[in-house]
Amino acid sequence: QVQLVDSGGGLVQAGGSLRLSCAASGRTFSNFNMGWFRQAPGKEREFVAAIRRSGSDTYYADSVKGRFTISRDNAQNTVYLQMNSLKPEDTAVYYCAAARFYYGVAKNQYNYWGQGTQVTVSS
DSSP states (O other), X not given: OEEEEEEOOEEEETXXXXXXXXXXXXXXXXXXXXXXXXXXXXXXXXXXXXXXXXXXXXXXXXXXXXXXXXXXXTTXXXXXXXXXXXXGGGOEEEEEEEESSOXXXXXXXXXXXXXXEEEEEEO
16 A cells, blocks of 8 residues: 655646645555646546656656656655646646556556645636
8 A cells, every 4th residue: 555645735826836745655655656647627637747666757748748847756755746837727636646567647547646735826
């Protein structure tokens, strides 16, 4: 089992920045590929970014590429999502997720999920 706790959300004006954190406990964090997803009201949960176990490779949704950066600190058992140039359409609940073997965009392939953190971007 892996327990994930998301934090760092809040209210920010358009053009601002936030950094989300996801703290992991339980099994060895460095054995898991990690992802961030988001879900806006009335919409499906969608992929945002992913990072491999070692941090050597990252992948982003087109909608956030160039604005968001995913990173991880395996010594601290934490994955981050730095979000810059935020837009109102980035408003959603953001979730981190862990996958033992999978690396990609499919949410049903992730094994463990955080509880989510609300990000609201005002115009």
